[in-house]
Amino acid sequence: MNRSRQAILNLLIAFLSSLIAGTVAAEALPADVSSASLVEIGRRIYQEGIVESGELLRGESAAHVTFIGKQAACIQCHRKSGLGTSEGNNTVRPITGAYLFLPSKSDVGANTDATGQTPLRQRALSRQGESRATYTQATFARSLRDGVNSAGQPMDRLMPRYALNDKEVAALAAYLKTLAAHPDPGVDQTTIHFATVIMPGVEPRQSQAMLDVLKAFVAGMNSETRSEVRRRTVATEPMYLSYRKWSLHVWTLTGPAEGWKAQLEQQYQQQPVFAVISGIGANWQPMHEFCEQQEIPCLFPNSDLPVTDGGYYSFYFSRGMALEAEVLAQHLSRVPSQREIGANLDQKGVIMQVFRKDDSRGVQAAQVFRSTMQKSKERVPENQTGVGVDIVDGLLPANLTEESWRQMLADRHPQTLVLWVGKDDLMKLGSWVVGASAAKQIYLSASMLGGDIARNPSFLGNNFNKSLDSIRLVYPFELSNRKARHMQRTRLWLQSKNIALTDERVQASTYFAATVAGDTVSHLLSNFSRDYFIELVEHMVGRSLATSVYPPLSLGPGQRFASRGAYLVRYSSDPNGDVEPVTDWIVPD
Amino acid sequence: MKTALNNRKSGIFAWKLSAFGLTVMLLFGNQTTVNAQEHQHQHHDHHKATPEPKGYVSMQANYTIPEVMLVESDGKEKLLSKTVDPNKPVMLNFIFTTCTAICPSMSATFAQVAQKMDRGGETVQLVSISVDPEQDTPTKLKEYAKKFEAGSMWRLFTGTTANSILTQRAFDAYRGDKMNHVPLTFIRGANSVRWARIEGIASADELIKEYRALASK
Numbered sequence: 001m002n003r004s005r006q007a008i009l010n011l012l013i014a015f016l017s018s019l020i021a022g023t024v025a026a027e028a029l030p031a032d033v034s035s036a037s038l039v040e041i042g043r044r045i046y047q048e049g050i051v052e053s054g055e056l057l058r059g060e061s062a063a064h065v066t067f068i069g070k071q072a073a074c075i076q077c078h079r080k081s082g083l084g085t086s087e088g089n090n091t092v093r094p095i096t097g098a099y100l101f102l103p104s105k106s107d108v109g110a111n112t113d114a115t116g117q118t119p120l121r122q123r124a125l126s127r128q129g130e131s132r133a134t135y136t137q138a139t140f141a142r143s144l145r146d147g148v149n150s151a152g153q154p155m156d157r158l159m160p161r162y163a164l165n166d167k168e169v170a171a172l173a174a175y176l177k178t179l180a181a182h183p184d185p186g187v188d189q190t191t192i193h194f195a196t197v198i199m200p201g202v203e204p205r206q207s208q209a210m211l212d213v214l215k216a217f218v219a220g221m222n223s224e225t226r227s228e229v230r231r232r233t234v235a236t237e238p239m240y241l242s243y244r245k246w247s248l249h250v251w252t253l254t255g256p257a258e259g260w261k262a263q264l265e266q267q268y269q270q271q272p273v274f275a276v277i278s279g280i281g282a283n284w285q286p287m288h289e290f291c292e293q294q295e296i297p298c299l300f301p302n303s304d305l306p307v308t309d310g311g312y313y314s315f316y317f318s319r320g321m322a323l324e325a326e327v328l329a330q331h332l333s334r335v336p337s338q339r340e341i342g343a344n345l346d347q348k349g350v351i352m353q354v355f356r357k358d359d360s361r362g363v364q365a366a367q368v369f370r371s372t373m374q375k376s377k378e379r380v381p382e383n384q385t386g387v388g389v390d391i392v393d394g395l396l397p398a399n400l401t402e403e404s405w406r407q408m409l410a411d412r413h414p415q416t417l418v419l420w421v422g423k424d425d426l427m428k429l430g431s432w433v434v435g436a437s438a439a440k441q442i443y444l445s446a447s448m449l450g451g452d453i454a455r456n457p458s459f460l461g462n463n464f465n466k467s468l469d470s471i472r473l474v475y476p477f478e479l480s481n482r483k484a485r486h487m488q489r490t491r492l493w494l495q496s497k498n499i500a501l502t503d504e505r506v507q508a509s510t511y512f513a514a515t516v517a518g519d520t521v522s523h524l525l526s527n528f529s530r531d532y533f534i535e536l537v538e539h540m541v542g543r544s545l546a547t548s549v550y551p552p553l554s555l556g557p558g559q560r561f562a563s564r565g566a567y568l569v570r571y572s573s574d575p576n577g578d579v580e581p582v583t584d585w586i587v588p589d
Numbered sequence: 590m591k592t593a594l595n596n597r598k599s600g601i602f603a604w605k606l607s608a609f610g611l612t613v614m615l616l617f618g619n620q621t622t623v624n625a626q627e628h629q630h631q632h633h634d635h636h637k638a639t640p641e642p643k644g645y646v647s648m649q650a651n652y653t654i655p656e657v658m659l660v661e662s663d664g665k666e667k668l669l670s671k672t673v674d675p676n677k678p679v680m681l682n683f684i685f686t687t688c689t690a691i692c693p694s695m696s697a698t699f700a701q702v703a704q705k706m707d708r709g710g711e712t713v714q715l716v717s718i719s720v721d722p723e724q725d726t727p728t729k730l731k732e733y734a735k736k737f738e739a740g741s742m743w744r745l746f747t748g749t750t751a752n753s754i755l756t757q758r759a760f761d762a763y764r765g766d767k768m769n770h771v772p773l774t775f776i777r778g779a780n781s782v783r784w785a786r787i788e789g790i791a792s793a794d795e796l797i798k799e800y801r802a803l804a805s806k
Contacts, residue, residue, distance in 0.1 A: 063792040065697040077690045087690050088764065088771035157644065157790040158694055542766040556687040556721060556767060564723040584749070589664065589726040 035174060041167070042175025047080075049073030051168055059160025062147060067160050074172075077158065079557075081532035082179035085539070090158065097177025100135040141169045183528035186274030186296075192244035192521065192528075194218075195273040197301070198252045199260075199281025209503040210280050210302060210510045214248060216497040217514040221246045241525040249273060253281075260286045268294060275299060275533060278513040280506070283360050288314050297533050300513035300562075302506050304361050304447050311560060313530075315537060317509060317550060318563040321365040321420075324445050324474045326588035327566040328418065329372035352414035352439075354394040354421060354429075361448055362420035366393060369418065372588070396425060405432050409439075417442045423449050430459035439470070446475040446569070446579075451505050457571050468573055472582065476566035477505075478551045480578035486547035508549050515546035551585065645772075645789025647799055651782045652775065655759040659718065659748035662730035669746070669756065678804060679714045680796065681775040683762055685721035686733040691772045694790055696737045701793035703742040713800065715743035718756055720767045722747040761786075778804045 044050045049057040049069040056069035070076065077092045078084055084094040093099075133150040135143070142148050144162045147155045164172070186193045196214055198207045222245055251267045253260045264287070276291060279301040288307040291298035291314050298314045306316035319326075332351075353369060355362025370391050394408050394417075417439040419426065426433075426449060433442060460467050478486060490508045494501055501507065520536045541562055542554030553562035565587035569579035654670045661667055673679055680702065684692040699715050706713050719725035725733075730745040739745070747753070757763035762773050774787040776799055785803050787796065 061694060061790075063694060063698060063790045064794070065694050065701070065792070067693070067697070071693060071697075076693065079689070085689065086768075087688065088769050090691055090772070092690050158690055539768055542768065554721075554766065556685065556724065557689045558687050559724060587723045587726065589728050 038167075038171045038174045039178055041171035042173070045164070045168060045172050046074045046082075046175050049076075051164070052171070057162065059162045061160045062154075062157040065160075072160060072162070079531070079535050081527075081529045081535055082176060083527055083529065083532045083535070085535060085557075090156070092158075095176055096179040097173070097181065100140065100176060101173070103134050137170065137173065140173055141166070144169060144172070180527055180529040180532065184274060184530045185272035187244060187528045190245055191247050193247045193249060193271055193273040194517065195249040195251050195267070195276045197264075197276060197279035197281065197287055198250065199279075199283070199287075200254055201282060202280050206302070206503055206506050207280050209506045210278055211250065212499050213494075213507050213510040214278060214514055216499060217511065217518070218246045218248045220497075221518060239522050239525070242521055242523070242528075244521075248277075257283060257286050261290060264290045268296075274528065274530065275517060277517045278302060278510045295530060297530055297537065299517055299537065300509060302509050305364060306561075308561075313534065314560065315541075315555070316561050317548065317553070318476055319561050320447070321361050321445070322368045323561075323564070323588070324447065324476060324566055325365040325368035326372050327476070327568075327586045328443055328474050329369050329376060330586055330588045331568055331583060332416075333373065333376035349415035350390045350392055350412050351416040351418060352392050352394040352408075352412055353418045354396060354408075355419075356396050356421065356425070359420075359422065361422075361445075365420040365445065365448075366418075396421070400425065400428055402432050405429065414439050416440065419444050420448060421445075427459045431461040433467075442467075442471045444471065444473045446473045446477065449473075451503065468571055472568050472570055473579060474566050475569040475579060475581075476563065477549045479567065479569075479581055482551075483549060487549070489545070489547055505549050508547070512544075512546045512548040512553075516540055516544055519544060519546075645787050645791040645795065647785055647787050649803075650761070650784055650786050652760050652777075652784050653782055655755050657748070657752040657755050659746040659752055659756070660727055662727050662734055662745045662747075664727040666748075667746075672744075673714060673716055676779050677712060677714050678779050678800065679716060679775075679777045680800065681716040681718070681760070681777075683720045683757060683760075683770060683773060684717050685719050685767050685770075686725045686729050687721065688767075688770075691770070691790070695772055695774070696733070696739075698791070698793050698796065699743055700737045700739055702796055703740045705793055705797060707740065707742065713742060715739075717743070717745045718753065719745070719747045720753060720757060720770055722750055722753040760784075776800050776803055 041052050044052075045057055049072045051057050057072045058066060058068050059072040060066045067076075074082075074095070078095050079092075082094065082096040083099075084092040086092060133139070135150045139150040141164075143150065143155060144164055147159055147161045149155050196210070198210075249267070249271055251264065253263050268290075273296065275297040276287075277299050279287065279298070281287070281301070281303055282305060284301055284303040284306050287298065287301065288311060290296075292311055295313055300315055300317055303316075304320040306318075306320050307314065308319045308322050351373075353366040355366050357363065373391060392412050392414070394412070394414075397404050417433065419429070419433070419442065421429070421444075426444070433439075457467075457471075460471075477483065487504065487508060490511050491501065493511060494507060499507070516537060520533055520540050523536050523540070524533060535557075538555045538557055538559060542552075542556075544553075550563040551565075555562050565585045567581045567585055568583040569581050572578060572580055654673055656668065656670050658666050659669050661672070673681075680699070682695055682699065684696060686692070696717070699717065702713070703715055719730065725747045727747060730747055734743065734745050754763055760773070760775055762770075764770050771788065772790050774791060774796060776785040776787065776796065777783065778800075783803070785799050787799060791799070
């Protein structure tokens with residue numbers, strides 16, 4: 001909210017100064033139109049594709065495609081930041097006010113404005129010998145209406161032509177001048193600030209693993225990149241423009257979740273950060289809300305409970321437990337012959353989901369699994385899938401004993417057990433699970449159990465061989481043979497920083513988040529706009545050299561979850577072997 | 590650039606292997622020296638002021654629809670080479686549903702082609718294949734088709750990443766990451782392996798014209 005208010009203020013300043021400078025003609029403006037309301041008219045055209053009258057914006061491209069409403073809105077191609085994008089060899093130009101309306105000569109210079117900030121003069125405008133003349137109100141109107149740019153050249157075929165009236169054109173210009181008009185909070189001329197978050201309840205071993213990686217990465221950014229200050233130019237890109245000293249702030253939250261919001265706000269007030277990198281905790285919801293509210297990019301936390309229903313500023317590796325539950329439901333909803341080759345899967349009967357009431361990962365997984373199974377039952381009749389619809393909850397008691405476990409089973413006689421439990425519970429349930437239950441299939445969550453469990457199913461004790469055919473894990477990670485190759489880079493980096501490999505998943509995930517943040521910052525040049533940062537992350541992830549414990553990750557415009565599936569795997573009969581897939585990579589629809 | 594565009598009607602002939610190379614030559618013939626750094630960073634095209642491609646380039650090449658299983662927007666797995674009827678003409682493109690600039694235009698154009706041909710009593714199979722198949726689930730494709738008012742002539746496919754890539758490769762259309770994709774439309778007459786490869790943004794009328802030129806041969 002603060003940012004939009006500031007944006008309006010910025011606009012006022014920019015607008016008044018531009019009037020004085022005479023770079024933008026406002027002659028078409030009726031006298032009674034305040035600039036704030038003009039910006040709002042422009043914003044609706046830009047973001048929503050709605051013109052002042054409330055009608056839908058219409059634009060026709062040179063390929064005779066008519067776009068209407070949201071499809072015709074500028075944001076569709078030029079993105080929220082207004083700084084443009086590219087797809088293949090199609091370039092979508094930056095169209096912020098500074099880019100269109102300021103003279104381009106001193107573009108790459110390090111001029112500063114009255115606040116001491118580097119002004120967002122955008123990218124070099126005259127690269128490769130091409131120059132674009134500064135737009136005036138008249139040429140800006142012509143570009144929108146006739147598709148002719150300020151140099152008198154026809155614009156790209158994809159750019160629609162719009163029948164906007166003078167006021168609407170002026171409103172759009174006014175709005176464009178608010179875009180990326182100042183660097184976003186958390187960055188000044190010398191330093192860029194980042195935060196990471198540690199929630200209560202995280203094993204110290206894990207939070208330390210994350211911190212070690214982040215601190216080493218930041219130290220590297222601040223020492224190995226000294227030369228970037230002056231000279232790093234890639235192709236025509238003056239990459240050094242974005243060089244800043246990195247400052248990492250560790251926000252350690254305490255007490256119950258209700259108090260975290262205030263703690264986060266206090267930390268942020270003390271030192272605003274440009275983005276949040278990584279972080280660790282079970283229930284990510286409060287952090288997600290904070291990132292969305294403050295409009296702070298939050299990159300790839302170590303959490304199995306991301307917020308899965310919308311959000312613009314938060315990026316995640318996957319949809320976490322919700323994804324695992326959907327993958328399992330999709331798997332069990334397949335007809336047996338397509339589910340797993342050579343397995344006896346005809347069992348019907350009760351599915352019991354075992355979890356703890358106070359472990360939100362299990363609670364969420366159980367809930368998503370139930371509703372997804374229900375939905376797929378509506379599509380595929382039971383007699384085709386061979387799995388019963390009868391799903392019951394098996395809540396683990398606080399004091400779990402073999403007797404209480406046997407009682408739970410005796411009550412419902414489940415044929416299928418889905419254990420949404422962590423390592424400690426599984427170690428306890430271990431031999432009982434196989435020994436005492438008549439369940440033919442037992443499903444486990446690899447991410448709840450943690451990394452070691454896959455290689456070492458010690459919880460099975462003497463039942464190891466007996467259990468091989470009945471136990472399956474939902475496995476949202478890359479399989480070991482390929483992962484080893486991917487992890488080589490991370491391992492070498494850790495080695496070079498003298499960091500022991502203590503938790504592969506946390507360390508690799510943190511290194512991935514930091515690397516993406518670093519790559520993205522270097523491509524901002526002087527555009528320290530968080531929205532642009534978000535758009536670049538969308539582009540960067542699929543191309544990053546950074547690897548993770550997941551299959552190759554990718555994002556795209558508006559996408560927030562970089563991995564979208566999971567395998568079902570079994571333990572290897574070779575005690576030293578790793579898990580083996582029994583399905584393909586399942587991506588739930 | 591201009592030469593390439595003026596050539597578009599002269600029916601450049603290229604066989605499968607040379608089609609892509611030729612296109613690159615045609616589009617970038619005036620920029621033969623690409624330094625190593627630039628090459629490495631070619632994915633950052635949006636930072637550069639590259640000449641904007643105008644119109645489109647058409648050439649011909651032989652392609653065979655590969656024997657891959659894809660999943661149609663109805664959720665059913667289909668063998669692409671079978672489900673696309675070899676006895677009927679085809680227009681085929683590669684898209685992804687979250688693509689912001691190129692695909693909305695190409696998809697709107699496909700919808701127009703379907704309407705125009707339908708009005709003229711003609712039938713063509715319009716086929717779109719996702720280059721972001723894990724994101725573009727059958728449900729998402731269905732929503733996308735609805736947004737563009739795709740009629741029954743236009744079918745959309747997803748599938749595994751590997752099978753999407755196999756299909757892209759069969760048409761010399763694989764560009765690595767989806768964000769590198771370029772606007773490509775492939776047109777084939779009935780019972781033929783000869784395709785017109787359209788690179789660039791062509792209008793519905795232009796696609797239909799290309800299709801007629803091919804069908805009349």
